[in-house]
Amino acid sequence: MARIDVNHVRHSYLPNPQKDADFALREVHHVFEDGGAYALLGPSGCGKTTLLNIISGLLHPSHGQLLFNGKDVTSLSTQERNIAQVFQFPVIYDTMTVYDNLAFPLRNRGVPEADVDRKVRETLEMIDLASWAKKKARGLTADQKQKISLGRGLVRSDVNAILFDEPLTVIDPHMKWVLRSQLKQLHRRFGYTMVYVTHDQTEALTFADQVVVMYDGGIVQIGTPAELFERPRHTFVGYFIGSPGMNVMPVAIDGKTATLGSQRIELPGAPKAAAGKAGSGAIELGIRPEYVRLGNDGMPVTISKVEDLGRHKVVRAKLEGRDIAAVIGEDESVPADPKVRFDPAGINIYADSWRVEMEA
């Protein structure tokens, strides 16, 4: 297991990158702590797979440096880095048995056959395929195949990290849940450093201790699931995490008061310096639907739709001509003359899409 330092890594698939837009990975500077479970979360094309492949050595970054436990591995090959990686689509050697599939990475490294046997049997137990050992790998179901892919990573106990590239894409929803909890268990038991790429927020939030949200080739926020939910650093994180995403609306700020059209909203504190100044870009107020209170007092809204999701209802409405979503309890009903208030605990202020702190 290793601590992985990603030092100012930039990567472009073009031979001579000039502008920022030429880079698939603009600049990533981050430390993956030894034994941590990380999720890289972001929309398709944001650079998360690129970052993963740079860590595993399948790609070599155009700029920057990669350290494993403080040792520079930037120019080392995948083999020399000793990394395990599980891909989106299960990769199995279908002419081999399940057993031989798991033994393959060990035999390639010249591990004595007695050790191979012991490790493979352990791993088969771990991934719950012991009774399939002698079967040909080709006839298995997608989730069994993906377990084998995973097993080939786990069988080498000395790997520096295990990387997952959207590993559950092809798995049935029910099996997804099972495999995800198995992964979590394995992480707790063996303390692997795990990096898990996904565009599914539920997957990221349940799997990881730390979620790294990526957007447009860069990291926008790193935090626990709660932090991402309560204090999105960037409006993108607000949109991307949570369902429905955060309500973001342009406001004017004056001290502790925000003005939205003809409405005035009291803030929990005055935003610090930057937000008030002219030229710092658009000022926006973000509030999650969970913090929008629907009732008989506050700002008048017109309801356009109520979606009943079973556990709660999502109310779609117009406030000052802008779309706004609110989450209300399953038993609550929409008042005849609906008005909304914003819970101060859920209010965030953004200048130029980046969050600004407020004075207490």
Next chain:
Amino acid sequence: MEKTWNNKAWFLVLPVLVLVAFSAVIPLMTVVNYSVQDTFGNNVFFWAGTEWFEELLSSSRFWEAMVRNLIFSFIILAIEVPLGIFIALNMPKKGWGVPVCLVLMALPLLIPWNVVGTIWQVFGRNDIGLLGYYVNALGIDYNYVQDPFDAWVTVIIMDVWHWTSLVVLLCYAGLVSIPDAFYQAAKIDGASRWAVFRYIQLPKMNRVLLIAVLLRFMDSFMIYTEPFVVTGGGPGNSTTFLSIDLVKTALGQFDLGPAAAMSLVYFLIVLLLSWVFYTVMTNYDAER
């Protein structure tokens, strides 16, 4: 459940049956017809029974041609299949090199058989042929008209030149269908170049290789035009393969009965050997 009997479906199958009848069954039956009769012209036929078959199977000429043909097919497969795989493995997978290689590979396949024969017939001549002249100039005594060994070398090189492309293209098609993730996973697993070939590329090429082997076997076993143009079956009978022998019998001597018997035996041998190849390769596939 009660089965519904509806014979209307036969009308849908009928066109195919008629087509197959005219293109295959009826011509084949005329051959069968010839093979059991004797004729002296004027469409007068005499029943000959199994006479032609007995004569054929006891003729050393037939067995010699057969052995020559088997050796030829074996050498062709032994060279073209590994060489084809090797070239396919080394062809570029992306970039401008792909269309260039594909066109270069397809070129020999586009040339008609007799033209290929003529090209090599001239190419190998030691008075005016580029190959023949310079090989002799290097001090190697090469003359495909007089030396049976040289004739064989010429015919084999010609076939390799003409048909290896087919194996290459088929293998290449199999290779490019392998997703990148397999190679990446192999790198992660620390697989050697050989292991990648053995456990990823070869299994994925299995299907197309079967087709390649079958096609090349049948084609080389039935080869006629090129050796006929280059060597005419000689020197002596050294490059007289089954089909050349057959044409000599049927058209040269106009012995329709023996020629028909030979055709049928020939046909059965091709069928049998193709079946053996197919069964062996698919079983091997299933076993693994």
